[in-house]
Amino acid sequence: MKFKDYIxxxxxxxxxxxxxxxxxxxxxxxxGFWSLKERAMKILSLVSQYICAVKINMQLLLPLGxxxxxxxxxxxxxxxxxxxxxxxxxxxxxxxxxxxxxxxxEAGFDAIIVNPMVGWSEGVEPVFEVAKEYGGRGxxxxxxxxxxxxxxxxxxxxxxxxxxxxLYMLFAERAxxxxxxxVVVGATYPEKIREVKKLLGDYIPIYTPGVxxxxxxxxxxxxxxxxxxxxxxxxxxxxxxxxxxxxxxxVSWV
Amino acid sequence: MKFKDYIxxxxxxxxxxxxxxxxxxxxxxxxGFWSLKERAMKILSLVSQYICAVKINMQLLLPLGxxxxxxxxxxxxxxxxxxxxxxxxxxxxxxxxxxxxxxxxEAGFDAIIVNPMVGWSEGVEPVFEVAKEYGGRGxxxxxxxxxxxxxxxxxxxxxxxxxxxxLYMLFAERAxxxxxxxVVVGATYPEKIREVKKLLGDYIPIYTPGVxxxxxxxxxxxxxxxxxxxxxxxxxxxxxxxxxxxxxxxVSWV
Numbered sequence: 335m336k337f338k339d340y341i342x343x344x345x346x347x348x349x350x351x352x353x354x355x356x357x358x359x360x361x362x363x364x365x366g367f368w369s370l371k372e373r374a375m376k377i378l379s380l381v382s383q384y385i386c387a388v389k390i391n392m393q394l395l396l397p398l399g400x401x402x403x404x405x406x407x408x409x410x411x412x413x414x415x416x417x418x419x420x421x422x423x424x425x426x427x428x429x430x431x432x433x434x435x436x437x438x439x440e441a442g443f444d445a446i447i448v449n450p451m452v453g454w455s456e457g458v459e460p461v462f463e464v465a466k467e468y469g470g471r472g473x474x475x476x477x478x479x480x481x482x483x484x485x486x487x488x489x490x491x492x493x494x495x496x497x498x499x500x501l502y503m504l505f506a507e508r509a510x511x512x513x514x515x516x517v518v519v520g521a522t523y524p525e526k527i528r529e530v531k532k533l534l535g536d537y538i539p540i541y542t543p544g545v546x547x548x549x550x551x552x553x554x555x556x557x558x559x560x561x562x563x564x565x566x567x568x569x570x571x572x573x574x575x576x577x578x579x580x581x582x583x584x585v586s587w588v
Numbered sequence: 589m590k591f592k593d594y595i596x597x598x599x600x601x602x603x604x605x606x607x608x609x610x611x612x613x614x615x616x617x618x619x620g621f622w623s624l625k626e627r628a629m630k631i632l633s634l635v636s637q638y639i640c641a642v643k644i645n646m647q648l649l650l651p652l653g654x655x656x657x658x659x660x661x662x663x664x665x666x667x668x669x670x671x672x673x674x675x676x677x678x679x680x681x682x683x684x685x686x687x688x689x690x691x692x693x694e695a696g697f698d699a700i701i702v703n704p705m706v707g708w709s710e711g712v713e714p715v716f717e718v719a720k721e722y723g724g725r726g727x728x729x730x731x732x733x734x735x736x737x738x739x740x741x742x743x744x745x746x747x748x749x750x751x752x753x754x755l756y757m758l759f760a761e762r763a764x765x766x767x768x769x770x771v772v773v774g775a776t777y778p779e780k781i782r783e784v785k786k787l788l789g790d791y792i793p794i795y796t797p798g799v800x801x802x803x804x805x806x807x808x809x810x811x812x813x814x815x816x817x818x819x820x821x822x823x824x825x826x827x828x829x830x831x832x833x834x835x836x837x838x839v840s841w842v
């Protein structure tokens with residue numbers, strides 16, 4: 335099954351559009367560092383019935399490693415019936431992108447987040463090729479990020495084909511042209527979600543981080559056209575992660 | 589010692605501007621995978637007298653892991669008297685950038701390569717702060733990449749402060765404004781090196797990948813203003829890596 339259909343079916347069956355960003359953050363010298371993986375797996379198990387995917391980033395990848403590290407969390411996700419996304423924001427030249435993508439898919443990840451800034455040829459083309467080779471894994475493109483400085487770059491007016499457009503709309507167009515399985519647009523900029531949704535329609539779902547701690551609101555973004563919501567600290571730092579996850583799930587599915 | 593001075597002093601003392609990109613590439617199912625680290629360390633030892641730094645990317649980081657994985661290669665680099673750069677092209681929001689940077693520096697890396705696309709506030713600002721905390725580690729910004737599709741994004745004319753400029757010049761300006769320790773401009777676009785050099789003068793050195801396999805030429809780029817040359821496959825895939833490294837060193841230092 336193609337990733338886009340896989341996550342959509344999990345989302346429907348659980349009535350949830352919530353993706354858990356499992357970004358527990360510790361250094362080796364911190365107390366409890368050696369049980370980091372176990373805690374991450376415990377949280378994932380606790381909340382799994384309320385989410386449609388788990389997303390892993392450098393906070394876990396770097397201390398735990400890939401093979402035998404976060405790959406165990408990916409295996410657990412699959413046992414729990416949900417896909418796993420690696421949020422590496424890949425942003426390199428072709429041969430490095432190719433190898434990074436292969437490693438992530440070998441370790442079991444179902445989708446990868448990529449920076450469209452590098453362009454197609456010798457850029458993201460190998461990522462799409464490897465995703466196909468591995469039986470329809472997902473490629474999700476950064477389009478408008480959720481942090482404060484995001485407008486500094488993403489809103490730059492660029493001159494292409496005889497007219498102006500903001501850089502993020504060019505990235506959204508690339509997603510269509512390249513056949514991406516999703517785009518990332520931050521919850522903190524709901525008007526951008528609306529604009530990107532107008533272009534992508536029902537072809538490419540919008541993944542929205544920045545909900546909760548960063549101030550984004552699920553209801554607003556749902557109205558604007560987001561399909562999935564990425565929530566991290568507001569779930570895993572809660573006293574009862576499963577209660578927090580359920581609350582997010584309930585507002586995400588109306 | 590600040591990173592910029594550290595690498596400059598190693599470069600002077602060895603008469604080399606060559607940075608080894610140690611991008612050995614294998615999957616776990618490939619024969620010889622379990623000796624990947626040993627082979628990487630052997631190559632580094634063989635060529636160390638001819639290079640001024642080693643650069644590590646996803647090809648080694650993902651299979652070997654960070655702590656107890658590539659951190660052993662970083663330790664070896666330090667024993668051999670050369671700094672180690674992590675080429676993660678960090679491209680995330682502030683709290684992820686913060687944690688990734690901390691992990692890389694905890695593991696011993698002396699400098700980190702970052703994507704200026706994310707902007708300052710809640711973007712690369714935490715990277716610069718952590719670099720300072722860890723005693724003057726280096727922050728190097730992507731400015732113009734070496735691959736075929738690079739112009740697709742980096743040459744986009746952007747409209748800022750009442751005028752047009754290509755996106756890469758905006759990134760070069762950010763390097764100046766943010767006080768970066770280096771910028772990356774691909775060897776395959778020597779005219780861009782010249783243009784960036786005109787802006788940065790002697791304040792910020794230019795790091796140039798794409799020499800050798802990707803077709804870039806050291807002599808051209810040296811004339812154009814590059815300070816350091818990043819060479820990977822043309823060295824480590826050579827029958828005698830030390831001979832190849834020496835040859836690159838000799839043309840880099842005139």
